Amino acid sequence: MKKLIKETDLQQLFLDTRNRTRKICEPLLIEDYGPQPEKFVSPPKWHLAHSTWFFEEFVLKAYDLSYKEFHPDFSFLFNSYYNNLGDRIKRDDRGIMSRPSVSQVYQYRYHVDEAMVKFLQKSPNQEIRNLIELGVNHEQQHQELLVYDIKYILGNQPLKPVYGRQFIPDRIQGDLDWQTIEGGLVEVGAKGNHFFYDNESPRHKVYLNDFQICSRLITNGEYLEFIEYGGYQDFNLWHDEGWSFIRGNQLSAPLYWVLRDGIWYEYHMNGLQPLDKSLPVSHISFYEAFAFSQWAECRLPTEFEWECAAPFINHGSLWEWTNSAYLPYPGFRKVKGAVGEYNAKFMINQMVLRGGSLATPPGHFRKTYRNFFYPQERWLYCGIRLAK
């Protein structure tokens, strides 16, 4: 995270990012900003406010003496998980907050943006600039979650409304094709002057065996074969926990697949569509990705294999489940204070995903980027790549 960013670039980056968040919400009705259909979903209104709160709390209230707080209660309302910063409302209760209204939240954004632009003109020092850049990256992460959450909110409406033509994957061309990668002692992780999160470092050595990796993602058509074979009925393919998960939740297909009168449909941002076999399969849990790999008599790559193979494979439309647990790199040290809560405290029981998705903001792709989710989570833009 030690990096040099020029002031003018930073202001542009800040404004572009703030603007992009707003654009993502443009197709929404006021009513769509509020619901929290599941605990893991946050209402769009909350994302809008929380990403703003980060700048207000960590930058303006901390370093800008002339700053006037927008509203005394917002700090409490829009803190997400930073225990160091005091109480916060329960995560599950975000969907009941009809107030502040959407328009108040946009006023809050406007208020903070204005103050930030003024503050940036005062030439803040490198440490503060780094913090602002972290805030930008934080908002970019929320942009991606915002897309997941909007899709989940709209996709779970009985009426299956249309969002627009954005955030829909492209078809995959060509057969499964294996890339052979030579192993040995390699270096992985981030280092240098560009932005990266603490969890991507320290750069360090790992030893890899030779391996093969698929040059493209698995398609809906291939996943359908797995379903039709009876993949969801054959416990030998599953982790014990995965088996409990699909049985307990009565799952038999990816998240947005719908079977109506014997025909499969898939909900996309442009509404419910007949299943397109050429699209990459998406919105599957780690458990399902793993079971598919077992059925295909392959496996999922590790995160380090993925990192080494990155230059040779086609990626970027969906995050890819790896078989690596999310753990600290050798020599990793948690930063003190609230910012240190950002990544380190989640390093248990989650799996690493690599590669980025079409919901990932531009400039947020990095081959060392470690995304992480619980193995049962499905609402993210994720897919399957095989290795062996």
Add this chain to the structure above:
Amino acid sequence: MKKLIKETDLQQLFLDTRNRTRKICEPLLIEDYGPQPEKFVSPPKWHLAHSTWFFEEFVLKAYDLSYKEFHPDFSFLFNSYYNNLGDRIKRDDRGIMSRPSVSQVYQYRYHVDEAMVKFLQKSPNQEIRNLIELGVNHEQQHQELLVYDIKYILGNQPLKPVYGRQFIPDRIQGDLDWQTIEGGLVEVGAKGNHFFYDNESPRHKVYLNDFQICSRLITNGEYLEFIEYGGYQDFNLWHDEGWSFIRGNQLSAPLYWVLRDGIWYEYHMNGLQPLDKSLPVSHISFYEAFAFSQWAECRLPTEFEWECAAPFINHGSLWEWTNSAYLPYPGFRKVKGAVGEYNAKFMINQMVLRGGSLATPPGHFRKTYRNFFYPQERWLYCGIRLAK
């Protein structure tokens, strides 16, 4: 329910009722129409649509051949609990429905109102007129629930917003004063040509002992004495279930009471106010009403005692918990079909309340009216009257 209502009166009644529902929602923001903070709360939008659905489903689709359905999916979306009318969405999921939008729902109301007015001009027969009158009474019941739900939604906002100056109880004057009522064989229940629900009939004889009943409700001040005595800590005052209920939910005061820095406040429709000891205590569960009565060395009246005492007591600001379980009257028969689901299927595990509240629509008061709620419910406008 066999009653004679003139056509012109019915149209007026219909329009007044529809209008009143809309009025209740006037102070709301779009955002307030959607949330469902607890399973027992319905979003205002849902009330608006569901009360409309009743007329569309039971009247227009059944009897008006020229009627054009507003939207093919609304029947599924806004059915509440009528199993006879097919599938419906899970009650707990009402809060995630951002679509249809609030404005679509108002269009739905407008569409149905227009059709109803035309239909009413075609002189429907007595049976249909009775059904429409039931629909009006159904909507009036929802008006009352709408007030409870709006209060719950706003009262649970961290920012405690103001709704307006309506639906706030008046202060109580005077000391506790006992009315002695002579017992004997009396008749209770409804009979005749006016509107009443099936559960109020048949009119029948019951034998009552002599009893005394309080001429007014219990005040906040009196309830505060109970709290300060340690009423919430003394299990001897409680039902076993009531004790589990208050311990399990860590309750120590009525629903909308808030203790801040040692001072009690109460949320009313005009925001958070310092506790007013002269107001009637409200929003207490049956368990709390019962425990209070034990502490006062009295008891709650039965529903039949209440009915006999009605002419002698001051009532109408809050529903009054009785110690009667909600059960069928002797000779009661459930009506066949969906309308029969209205009342009968709830005749288990609920307690009767009598008297009406300031959230009760005008013309909806009746001394034979049997309201019923689960003993743990607190969000209704209810209070305590003692007997002995």
Add this chain to the structure above:
Amino acid sequence: MKKLIKETDLQQLFLDTRNRTRKICEPLLIEDYGPQPEKFVSPPKWHLAHSTWFFEEFVLKAYDLSYKEFHPDFSFLFNSYYNNLGDRIKRDDRGIMSRPSVSQVYQYRYHVDEAMVKFLQKSPNQEIRNLIELGVNHEQQHQELLVYDIKYILGNQPLKPVYGRQFIPDRIQGDLDWQTIEGGLVEVGAKGNHFFYDNESPRHKVYLNDFQICSRLITNGEYLEFIEYGGYQDFNLWHDEGWSFIRGNQLSAPLYWVLRDGIWYEYHMNGLQPLDKSLPVSHISFYEAFAFSQWAECRLPTEFEWECAAPFINHGSLWEWTNSAYLPYPGFRKVKGAVGEYNAKFMINQMVLRGGSLATPPGHFRKTYRNFFYPQERWLYCGIRLAK
């Protein structure tokens, strides 16, 4: 509860009762004394100790100065629900108590019995004798629960072991036959010098319409017709709660019915037997009894109808669900202190059963006896009688 019992009779009654409890447990293995398969079941060992604890706590420790406590921790271990007597272990944790051992518990019984016999020889006063008689009745109630619990423990073993030939109902002879009872103002409830519980009094007047009541219970064969008609699939027959209950728990037959290869079996104390259509149907919830009555186009009697009809009907093999909620009689007053916790605090959300069962101890039948259980409970010896 104010009654006169002679000292010599009391001693005999005490010893007979204590002896009978032991006899009920005779067929058990040590292993059968411990399990608690469901929250509502108590391990037999617990019944043995708890009924003993009653005498130790309320009689010996209170009135016998020479008494030496058996073990200082037993008071805590074997208190059931008397909050007035201090802490107790959680009800759900009874099944994990491997210690004290079964033999220690029998020693405890022996120790208390010996002390009680000595104490009874000291001519305790009337008040104490009443307390001892209450203890005897308390133990008799536990004898009945003990039979339910033993049946539940053994009947839920995968191997379906045999207990013996006791506690198995007899076949029913004859057709459904209706008894007409004339209504009017009648007296119900207990009064006088014999033993009865506080909840059976005060004796008071109620007004009954004329009614008809079935002279015998419903048989397995009749209930099977209800099942085969599709009774468990027709929501119109059920309370809303009952419908949720059977759907949520996937119920489609009485508790101990088992369907194997298309043939119905029923578990009895003598093991799994082919379903006998002439036996009374048993182990059904109130919800099921009610739904059956709806299907038969009848209803369940009220507890007062039952009490009036008692001389004219054949009863005593199974408790009979009534459509009366368990509530206090007019003028009922809760006794102060721990004994007052006996009945009053359960007067909410339970339904009254009348009549007694073949698990009911001799001398424990009384036409004013009010048994009460939650509407979903099925492990008791209960059956269905129709009225109309």
Add this chain to the structure above:
Amino acid sequence: MKKLIKETDLQQLFLDTRNRTRKICEPLLIEDYGPQPEKFVSPPKWHLAHSTWFFEEFVLKAYDLSYKEFHPDFSFLFNSYYNNLGDRIKRDDRGIMSRPSVSQVYQYRYHVDEAMVKFLQKSPNQEIRNLIELGVNHEQQHQELLVYDIKYILGNQPLKPVYGRQFIPDRIQGDLDWQTIEGGLVEVGAKGNHFFYDNESPRHKVYLNDFQICSRLITNGEYLEFIEYGGYQDFNLWHDEGWSFIRGNQLSAPLYWVLRDGIWYEYHMNGLQPLDKSLPVSHISFYEAFAFSQWAECRLPTEFEWECAAPFINHGSLWEWTNSAYLPYPGFRKVKGAVGEYNAKFMINQMVLRGGSLATPPGHFRKTYRNFFYPQERWLYCGIRLAK
């Protein structure tokens, strides 16, 4: 698992192992064999039967044509988690099985032992001998779980009974002392002719940085300092999940610590004892081990660091939590069929422990041995070793 064991050695190993299981249970009362206080605990009776079932199912029924099954239902009753072998009773319901009795289970063991000894004399081939050796190792694993479960059952009795003088850790001597281990490319995992589980192989290369590891475990005294500092109140030391875990379960000390009147006690197999500060701290979750390491400004070792450091450190009294997730080694392949369910399907969401404990059977220690438990589990014999 490909290994050569001589027939005579195998018979001796078999008999010794079977005998040792019985010995572990010797101090138990019949009543102690049955309870299942928590889902993760199995009743001792179940261990006795299940470890026997393994030999009956996989060896005798598969390869010994002359074998007569002990009881047709035991296969169903004592299958643990092998989905390939058909239905099984729910894991949570083991505690309600009072039948078969303890003595029947001992007869079952005797019956199978006798058959096994005869079968072993028929010179089974290498494949079968390997299977029997796996069965022996399986039973040894259950011996260790048996100790955990016995401790949990007895330690959760209100009366805190004594088991005996076995399975109590020794005091630790000496200060914290750091061993420096040089990193580089090293080989880890098992290979060769001795017995090991599939999850320990393939042996493979990993790259390690230089690191320091503590030569002994953390003591109760050191852990008490952590508690007294306020370790359970400082969320900065915890994983987000760990923090939820200790808050949700209101934990503030290791599993068997008890605070009475301000004095700490610890339950050991010889009863409740005043806390001995020189004993190694035990029965802490991974979360607690991690939080302690953060407080000590150190970390937990990885499983590969541990494996390399094994020759230099004092271990064997308690399993040691590592910061490695339980995942397959490169090139790992799951065996087909039921035996393949042994390890592979658990490779998600669990953490690796290394080193063995005083509950580990002799001959079951191996520096490549990978034990694995969920991060919240505490009833195992586990402790804390620091690295940095």
